[in-house]
């Protein structure tokens with residue numbers, strides 16, 4: 001595991017780890033979203049959206065891989081099934097400074113299946129092992145795999161145990177387990193995150209069967225009480241939709257899960273911290289069409305649960321105000337929240 005020494009007010013450095021992480025989410029966890037999340041938690045491990053090997057081998061590498069220094073620790077998630085292309089892409093990821101390369105073996109979308117990667121790769125554990133080996137040979141950072149507990153109608157635990165066992169032979173020691181099956185035909189990706197039942201016990205059993213591996217659980221987890229429960233059995237917890245829709249859930253993570261003595265930032269601190277970032281991004285990329293909304297859209301959930309949260313979202317969703325491109329809109333939204341509360 002990558003160890004990064006982060007500044008703390010304590011004498012002992014905090015070990016950056018995947019104890020808590022935010023899931024890779026297409027169209028959501030882009031670099032702006034990750035900076036925003038980083039202002040809420042300094043230590044939570046962040047993942048990119050999935051980037052396909054095709055996009056890196058044939059496309060605009062800079063567009064897909066550039067990120068901001070303050071995002072560390074940040075992992076690049078790759079989608080692909082060709083060992084040579086994955087090796088090339090992983091190497092690029094390391095060159096661009098990512099802290100981990102993760103292979104997507106959990107996405108059920110039909111588009112992804114046509115490319116023969118994502119969750120359908122769980123039916124081909126030896127191919128996944130070959131992919132992992134090729135990537136590990138190409139980079140020195142960790143190579144990890146994110147997968148489901150089964151595909152289609154497989155009910156038996158043996159399926160995921162054998163998958164993990166085979167992939168581990170290629171040297172992967174970290175498995176992120178989205179604890180439900182992927183149904184490859186008939187369910188949309190959204191339904192595939194809701195309909196198949198959660199099987200947390202399968203992830204716990206993986207940890208018992210492979211105690212030396214880092215096993216991280218994902219799927220339907222929302223509260224610190226739930227996280228605490230999972231951490232009694234496992235090495236880490238990954239949050240997806242809750243981290244996006246209610247990002248301030250992460251505010252206490254640094255103290256609670258990483259032993260960081262610093263007080264968490266307030267919501268207002270987070271807003272203020274984003275303003276110079278937005279100003280710099282608009283100045284840098286504005287002429288290439290970067291809109292204020294591409295950053296602020298990730299921030300709509302910051303006030304979730306507070307009275308006035310709706311007024312906050314309304315200001316930040318007002319297309320006329322957004323078109324002015326003034327990040328001071330964040331302060332206006334916070335003022336409206338206080339008035340409405």
Ligand SMILES: Cc1cc2nc3c(=O)[nH]c(=O)nc-3n(C[C@H](O)[C@H](O)[C@H](O)COP(=O)(O)O)c2cc1C
Nearest residue numbers: 023024025026049050104178219220221239240241
């Ligand atoms: C909008 C959206 C996009 C997603 N994109 C990806 C992706 O690119 N790669 C991936 O492995 N999983 C993707 N997922 C699945 C999440 O990483 C996660 O496994 C899933 O949402 C379950 O976790 P949760 O219940 O905490 O949200 C996506 C989920 C959402 C909601």
